[in-house]
Amino acid sequence: MEELILELKKEIIEVLNLEGMTPDDIDNDAPMFGDEGLALDSIDALELIVLLEKNYGIKLANAAAGKEVFKSVRTMAEYVSKNRTK
């Protein structure tokens, strides 16, 4: 799981253009959206849906479905490990 978490952090930094951030700057359990933590927005959420499909073969129907999945990097990693098709 730790390996997948690190992999996801690297991918998140890259696709969301989080300039100057390293995986160490992202807390495994901190909220990704909202005013705290990474403070991502609705377009970031849509881009994370593309990331799941492109890299892990997971299709999410809409942004609402991503809400639980994208709570933190850890919840995202747990979802990926359970549902990945590639």
Added chain:
Amino acid sequence: MIYQISHNIISPLGFSSEDNFRAVKNGETMLELQNTAFSLPEPFFGALIDDDLLDTEFARINTKKFRYTKFEKAAILSVSKALQQTDIQPNSSRVQFILSTTKGNVHLLENADGFDSERVYLWKSAQLIANFFGNTNEPIVVSNACISGVSAQITAKRMLESNECDYAIVVGADMLSKFVVSGFQSFKALSKELCKPYDKNRVGLNLGEAAATIIYGKTDKPLPDNSIVLVSGAMANDANHISGPSRTGAGLYLAIQKAIDGFATPDEIAFVNAHGTATAYNDDMESLALTSANLHERPINSHKAYFGHTLGAAGVLESIISSLAITDGTALKTNNLHERGTVAPLNTLTENQSCSEQKFLKVLSGFGGSNAALLFKKFTQHNG
């Protein structure tokens, strides 16, 4: 006074303003499931202009045999049909072309189809459209996302008032493509069935193709009864988010206030033709702004379940339909609205109803946080 001299709509519902209005009044739409268009992996619900029908009509006016794209054909045909109703010389240096579009010929990025690389520039399309009519003034392109068609009319009004031209030909057009549809799909913004503006169960928008033209002129003299005057227009920005509407509607409220302040009171407004895209956020945002402006009890409608969101054409097309509606004394219903469901309650119409007031408001909001409002008036000898 800045007033409409003539207009035209080219849409899947017809190739004249009157045919389009008649269809809308009858509750018709050409929005349907598109399974094969643009070889997209997922189908989408939308309305496309029939290529053969457009080609046939266009061939009648294209005596030069120059090759045009579908986008250019629809825009030129629309301008041509609007001009036919007037005695304006379109090649005059006092005629200004204003093109409202978001994506123009963007489909050429995928496949240039024998056109040179310049053809994908928006100014190039605008030049070809103006040049078709022998007009060599530098045309203006307004590209302001979903509000383009209203912005373009505001630009026309200003250029007429500052005497930069005597006539402004405003043409709004956008065609669909793999580019545009896939983008909206990636936003998860599209409804898989007919969109439901202001409905409790709305889930997203439909896309549609259209080209629409309004020719504006100015006069100090009384106009014939039922002429449509563009009284005022204004824009404002949410300064909130590039793709999500403001949660409060503050930007739209500001645009509306600027457009009506000193020109109309809420009870003089026959109806508000709003954006009503049928996305959850847009329609809620509008309900808040219209409530703040004390317009929530006026009849409110959206044309999106007739035409879909026609992007750069929307502001022009919807202004024309609403102009014909006020002349007809009809406040149009919102198609496919069954159960009202916006965060602030609105008097959204579920049936066409008659109206006697002489002014209407057209509002739009869009990506980039932009909002715009236009106030129109039906001229009569009494109110002139």
Added chain:
Amino acid sequence: MDNRITSYCRITNDAVVVNGEKHTIPRTDSPWLSDIYHAENLSYPKFFKMDNLAKAGFLGAELTLKDLNIDKTEPKQNIAVICCNRSSSLDDDTAYQHTIQSADNYFPSPAVFVYTLANIVTGEISIRNKIMGESAFYVLEHFNPQKFCSFVRGAFSDKTIDACLCGWVEYFNGNCDVLFAYVTRNELKNLDLHIENLYK
């Protein structure tokens, strides 16, 4: 003719000039616009999510406003943001097209698509500076001071507008050509000539 424009900024492929003064921008392996961002000590992480057009406009606006005492946190209804260019959003359009070009690698990117609307740059500038006045984007074949000033004057026909942050913001295929200016209502006289001189 004295320069009657409150503040302006010019960015080309190799120079940044603010109010007549050339700024030194150390070059690194990063793109030109990122080098400018760092050299000017700007702090706005969202910059790196923007497409090149929005970045170019953002920088033009930031540098133009730098020495003006404008509170970026207070909502302002009396300023308009007007931009125009030649290539609309074609730089980002091309980038988005890459995400859908091949059927085997078809992953339309929402973060790229959102910038395929040219006026997003006016939105980014409005958000950054909490500007709630009119915002609009126009496209012309070439920089044309008469048309540019017609748009700016037009914005002032809204009586609630006291100032206009206006710019020619061109970015396509690595070519950057930006002129930004902050124009107040009493600077409209001879604006065409001033703007033309600044663009040269």
